[in-house]
Amino acid sequence: MEEDEEEARALLEGRPDGAGRAAPGVSGALPAICDPGRLAHRLLVLLLMCFLGFAIFAMIILLPFRLRLSGWGTIIFSCFVCIGQVIFALGGIFNAFWLMEFGRFVFGIGGESLAVAQNTYAVSWFKGKELNLVFGLQLSMARIGSTVNMNLMGWLYSKVEASLGSAGHKTLGVTLMIGGITCILSLICALVLAYLDQRAEKILHKAQGKTGEVIKLTDVKDFSFPLWLIFIICVCYYVAVFPFIGLGKVFFTEKFGFSSQAASAINSIVYVISAPMSPIFGLLVDKTGKNIIWVLCAVVTTLAAHIMLAFTLWNPWIAMVLLGLSYSLLACALWPMVAFVVPEHQLGTAYGFMQSIQNLGLAIISIIAGMILDTRGYLFLEVFFIACVSLSLLSVVLLYVVNRARGGNLNHSARQREEIKLSHAE
Numbered sequence: 001m002e003e004d005e006e007e008a009r010a011l012l013e014g015r016p017d018g019a020g021r022a023a024p025g026v027s028g029a030l031p032a033i034c035d036p037g038r039l040a041h042r043l044l045v046l047l048l049m050c051f052l053g054f055a056i057f058a059m060i061i062l063l064p065f066r067l068r069l070s071g072w073g074t075i076i077f078s079c080f081v082c083i084g085q086v087i088f089a090l091g092g093i094f095n096a097f098w099l100m101e102f103g104r105f106v107f108g109i110g111g112e113s114l115a116v117a118q119n120t121y122a123v124s125w126f127k128g129k130e131l132n133l134v135f136g137l138q139l140s141m142a143r144i145g146s147t148v149n150m151n152l153m154g155w156l157y158s159k160v161e162a163s164l165g166s167a168g169h170k171t172l173g174v175t176l177m178i179g180g181i182t183c184i185l186s187l188i189c190a191l192v193l194a195y196l197d198q199r200a201e202k203i204l205h206k207a208q209g210k211t212g213e214v215i216k217l218t219d220v221k222d223f224s225f226p227l228w229l230i231f232i233i234c235v236c237y238y239v240a241v242f243p244f245i246g247l248g249k250v251f252f253t254e255k256f257g258f259s260s261q262a263a264s265a266i267n268s269i270v271y272v273i274s275a276p277m278s279p280i281f282g283l284l285v286d287k288t289g290k291n292i293i294w295v296l297c298a299v300v301t302t303l304a305a306h307i308m309l310a311f312t313l314w315n316p317w318i319a320m321v322l323l324g325l326s327y328s329l330l331a332c333a334l335w336p337m338v339a340f341v342v343p344e345h346q347l348g349t350a351y352g353f354m355q356s357i358q359n360l361g362l363a364i365i366s367i368i369a370g371m372i373l374d375t376r377g378y379l380f381l382e383v384f385f386i387a388c389v390s391l392s393l394l395s396v397v398l399l400y401v402v403n404r405a406r407g408g409n410l411n412h413s414a415r416q417r418e419e420i421k422l423s424h425a426e
């Protein structure tokens with residue numbers, strides 16, 4: 001029963017399988033994830049799900065655009081999110097873990113495609129205006145959601161537990177069902193967005209696809225070298241942030257002797273900082289331009305934060321605040337760069353690819369990080385994350401060089417961008 005409850009809490013707080021428990025590898029017994037047979041099976045299933053997910057994603061995202069129904073695409077993705085959440089909650093209620101996994105799969109197809117649509121909308125409406133700020137605002141909203149989730153769901157679970165009179169899978173399922181109300185709000189926003197977009201198309205006479213340009217998966221072969229470098233920076237950076245936060249609670253209790261509550265607080269600080277800071281950094285990048293330099297600052301700061309966490313016993317709040325600031329800055333400066341290196345009709349494919357590669361990297365690295373933690377402990381895990389951020393840093397430096405050599409616009413100042421815009425208008 002106690003295990004059930006801990007599993008439920010881990011799921012609610014977004015931790016990977018039982019990540020809230022004492023690190024098993026460190027304390028002795030190897031967990032099931034280290035069983036090679038089971039691990040290979042898990043990896044295979046995961047890869048298959050990724051490919052299947054991507055294939056479905058490609059069909060769903062490409063068809064609506066081909067049919068000039070981009071607003072419908074957003075509504076369809078939001079429906080996937082709602083249905084996925086209901087299946088996830090039902091899996092909890094009926095104690096069927098496979099159903100919960102399937103629910104997350106459906107949710108993932110909708111949620112990630114929705115994020116692609118969100119990025120594409122943002123660029124098509126705000127390119128050449130306050131694009132970095134808009135990405136900062138999007139991130140801020142997402143992080144307010146993560147923070148509320150981290151802090152409210154545990155409380156909601158206790159309330160449901162009190163009213164049902166017992167803890168466990170049923171309580172978890174009901175809590176997840178109530179939490180799903182936010183998905184309905186998201187669907188309502190998608191409906192309003194689709195209406196506004198259609199209205200804008202009518203007013204501005206800019207029906208999508210009228211130029212004859214449609215999104216094709218084969219666009220991938222036309223992606224430029226700088227775009228591939230942006231993808232690599234994204235994957236190598238994010239794998240050192242999200243999986244670290246996933247395992248962070250145990251890290252702070254084991255290495256720094258924090259209580260469970262203090263470890264939760266420090267672990268969520270990255271998201272808490274990101275909520276107010278992302279729009280501020282977005283505005284800063286808009287006012288100054290020079291996206292590559294900002295990305296470079298963010299990656300170097302993240303590297304410093306991981307080095308502090310790995311090799312010092314300094315108060316970890318310093319490193320985590322740095323990580324929160326650098327993560328917010330990176331997201332504001334990196335994602336809008338895609339819009340500078342691909343033509344508008346390929347934006348959906350480019351953002352779709354970026355997110356697919358990011359998710360594939362996150363899925364694989366989360367498993368590898370868990371294995372390293374179980375078999376070798378925290379120092380090795382931190383060294384692994386440092387290696388990932390270093391790869392990201394190398395790619396940023398390469399991007400700087402390539403962009404400069406090709407006379408690219410990724411590192412233009414705000415004034416240069418304004419001048420180019422004016423000359424185009426003329």
Ligand SMILES: C[C@H](N)C(=O)N[C@@H](CCCCN)C(=O)O
Pocket residue numbers: 115118119135138139142331335355358
């Ligand atoms: C959700 C997606 N996979 C992701 O990682 N998003 C970034 C920010 C994307 C910029 C705004 N749409 C994140 O840091 O959460």
